[in-house]
Amino acid sequence: MSSRPHPIQRHNTAHDLFLEFHKHRPQSLRKIKEEDESEGHPLANEVPLDFEMFQHVMKTGVIYATSRARVRGFDPEDPEWANMGQGAPETGPLPGAPPRDFHMSIEDALLEYAPVTLCQFDNNVISHSLPSCDTYVMAKGLKELRVKVAEYYNHLYRQGKDSKYTYENVCIVPGGRAGLTRCMAALGSTQVGYFTPDYTAYQQALGLFVRITPSPLLHKNADEALMPSDDFKFQATGRGLGAMLWSNPANPTGMSLEGTELDAYVKIARDLNLALIADEFYSHYYYDGDAVDPVNGGADDDSNWPKTVSSAAYVQDVDIDPVLIVNGLTKNWRCPGFRICWIVAPKPIIEMLGSAGSFLDGGANAPLQKLSLPLMELDFIRRDAWALQREFKKKRDYLLTELARIGIAVKWKPTATFYIWADISSLPCPLNDCLVFLEECVKYKVICVPGVFFDINPRNIRNVRNNKCINFVRFSYGPPMSNLETGVQQIEKMIQYWKNNPESVAMYQKESFGE
Template sequence: MPYLKIPGFRKLPQTGVIYVMQRAAEKGWKAGDPLWSNLGQGAPEAGVLDGAPKRVENLNIPLHLHEYSPTSGQLELRQKVADLYNYRYRQGKSSQYTWENVSISGGGRIALTRIAASMGSINMGHFIPDYTAYEELLGVFKAFVPIPIIQDVTCGYQVSLEHIKQEITGRGLSAVLLSNPCNPTGQVIAGNQLQQLVELGRDYNCSLILDEFYSHYIYTDVNVNSKYPTMISAAKYVEDVNNDPVIIIDGLTKNWRYPGWRISWTVAPKDVIQVVTSAGSFLDGGANNMVQQQALSLLEPEYVIQETKALQACFAKKRDYMLNRLIKMGIKVEKEPQGTFYIWANLSGLPAKIADGFKFLEAGLEEKVITVPGIFFDVNPEKRRTYARFHQYSRISFGPAMDELTRGLDAIERVIKRYK
């Protein structure tokens, strides 16, 4: 294991986004620089969208909120999260979420870290490709063994339920971690398929840890005249909220477009919530108390519906715009994203000198555009595997506002013309 010169400290890898942002900074990038386009950062535009609710611009901070928050979060906010899930996904069901099924934490990584610290000596399945931050998370905690499950273009970046069943039974998986919709491919498990996945976890006693941070960015079956926008969650298919092994993570970062607030939640059986709260007591101590109070109004059903409809209308246009331009440039898109705000781009058809995620990144930086090499999504804890997948791929984000998106695609076009 590589160590630093300072005694006791080991070297740690950077997540893909952190790496590319450092490289961009070395080339002169600064946040807000109108000459640059950041198509690498995993964040949505946080400004005003047509038809969306008014954005929060001021925080009211009563004196008592200068105190520590409870490690599990403010009880009122925990109940508000439970109420939203019951309203949106569990109407008419006898088993309902309560505050005891919710834990608040300071962002998605903290929520995932609490869960990982709570796992026992088990085999945990994870998918490839998937969210870059899973890699170190799955490697730093030694109690469980991460088991990779491959998904690629041959299966449309969606592993069949039968394959997942074989992995659970054959490798003795006690838990499976996945993002849904998937970051970076944008593929979605929904409807009957999601219901059957929940049943699989229940029938084979395997916990499903579902990162649902992009669950409002859905571009399939969108009906603008429907009362409800299309949103997905495994919560819809849970039979007993305290016995079904379904653990859901979400927060304000993506679906509410407030990444800087660093507020997330875990929705799970109350026994799990008690354990992850205990983990939080020594890992992080609890989320920001002042911001939790402000978040209450953002979880009103009417607010969520209005925000999600505006979000989907805006991001669907950006998705189509980026798809059309990339394809015209000769970049392959094997599967159009059904969700998230990313294009999983196959670079193999480009000139050899840029048909690689890192080379594509470096060439783009010369034109002031940032992307993320696909190899970062080959989740490989502690580099146990020597073969790296997806080196000819790049994740390109349509999260920024349209003017920055256009500027970035113009830059990519210049890169490709230069190397042809």
């Protein structure tokens, strides 16, 4: 192997583990690197010379946290481990939820590229598929599923409006990340705004294409969970944004922009001709609605829907307003393994997204698109959303109560998602550092995600010497209640140990990080 210098530096794994544990990168974190390399997860600063034609591909927050847990023997099947870092909801049956039938026979037609315009559907059976269906057609998805997605948005958010979505406003994609990548690939040379903290995978999406210039929008008031529409308009106008990528409800804070403020965001996008790319993957996870749950005496029919929120409600013309909605079965329908998601947008944009899909991902799995059709029946969605909110609210309230009891604060009580953005600043130092907190958690068989991973910084465009997320961690209450109970018990033991055995930052760096 050659000994010449490695020219390629890695691109930000949580800002190079927050600039090498706050010393602003004077030394490497040897112990973590050695442990990760022994597990096949190198964290070296440079690409090995054997493969120097590749760049270093950074870890997202969940992957990094899981890799640290694997060093300590993490096994997802081991009930002693509490994975409160996972970004997926529990997938099993929920009390009161409608049954889900996941059995099907795969016909020959479904072995072809997923058709759209070239095939007919009768009694939920594809009658014929022409082999001439190409990847462009396939990249948009099954027409029947696209029809149901359009009906879903029209029924929930566009009743009484003249402009309605059709299947031509829908593109089926193989997962949310694929949808975001298609959006980024279809954009021209423009600035794309984003918030911090926000979903960790946005960092790669915003940094992948050279035509895109990432542009962070910063809050004037650090105590705000959401940016007021007036501030958004000021920054979007002044920066000359061509697009805005954001999660609503927000990952990791669980806060939601809705009502007049969400309406204002859509209007700003319309007036500025700014593509508003709304990641709405948690739009069914709301806990503050006014409707009465059927189990508490509310009507159990189409007149009584639980609270959901979408930008679609504020679009004036579905083919003119530059609003792109990314959603799918992953979170709201609790089917992350299906990798069936969609983008809803003006027809001309859907055409561009179909073209992007033909060379990026080729389209979503055809049999699973077919299997998804019963899940898009409106009565199923209504009943399933009620059950989801009922059970996840219990888990949210449990975790909020228990975290407060053991001394972990929550700055913003989440109104949506299944995440809690926990403030650990009051814990003993250096346990109040999110990187240290994770390192200690995995010793107690608990996984969470350090806050620095949500301080996204595509292409390292920002100086992050001072990181505003260092005293935060994200806990997920996506797992079953038993998982949360185990996690809280173990975290409480960890905190108590630290209170009884305080340790200086310098000593921790030396003993635990090998410096």
